Amino acid sequence: MKKVMLLAAGLFLAISSFAQTATKAPEKKIEVTGSAEMEITPDEIYFNISLKEYLKGKSKVEITTLEKQLQKAVIDAGIPKENLTVENVSGYNYYDYLNKKKNPQEFMASKQFRLKLNKLDKINIILGAVDAEGIESTRITGYTSSKMEEYRKETKIKALQAAKAKADYMVNALGETLGGIIEIQEINTDGYSDVRPMAVNYMAKAADGMAGISDVDFKTIKVRAEVRTVFGIK
Secondary structure, three states, X not given: OHHHHHHHHHHHHHHHHHHHHHHOXXXXXXXXXXXXXXXXXXXXXXXXXXXXXXXXXXXXXXXXXXXXXXXXXXXHOOOOHHHEEEXXXXXXXXXXXXXXXXXXXXXXXXXXXXXXXXXXXXXXXXXXXXXXXXXXXXXXXXXXXXXXXXXXXXXXXXXXXXXXXXXXHHHHOOOXXXXXXXXXXXXXXXXOOOOOOOOOEEOEOOOOOOEOXXXXXXXXXXXXXXXXXXXXXX
C-alpha cells in the first residue's frame, strides 16, 4: 500500500511540474546581426623582381653582377637587407636564332627575388639602379598590414556594438527594455580582400629600367566583421 501511495505522489508531482512548465510564458528575445568595416593602408607590400643573365656583345652579364646591383640598391634606399629574399632560381639555354646555332655561352640563369616594402615610393629608385636589360619582370604579389589582427579585433568590437544598438532601438520602439546577451555567433568574413594580390604585372622598361608604378599612395584594403546576436527582452 505504501508503495502505491508513493508512486501516486510521484506521479502527481510530475504532472504538477509539467503543468507549470506548460503554462509558463515563453522567453522574449530578439535576434539581430551587426557589422562594421574599416579601410586601412597596407604597410607590408611584397614585390617580386625577376633578374636574368643576358649577352652584351660577346660577353655574358652574370646573374651575380645583377644580384649585387639589386642588393646595393635596396640598402642605399634605406631598406633592411633581410627584406630582400630569393624566391626561385632557374635557367635556360640561349639559342642564336639569327645564325641558327647555339651560343658558346648558351646557358642563361635567372633569379626571382621578393622584396618586402612599407611603401612603393622607393621602388623606381631601386629598379633604376639595376641594369635594365637584366630585369625580366616585376610585379606585386601581395599586401597586408602588420597590425591586421588588431584591426580585426577592433572591427569585431564595433560589429557587436552595432548589433546591440540595433536591438536596443528596435525593442525600445515597442516600449520594451533590452535584456542581457544570450548568444553571439561570429560570421566568417575571412574571404574579404585584406591579403589579395594585385592582379597587375608591372613589366620593366628596357630603356631605363624603371617600372611603370606611380608615386601615388597604395590602394586601401577593407577589414570587415559581422556577428549574429540574440538578446533577451525584459
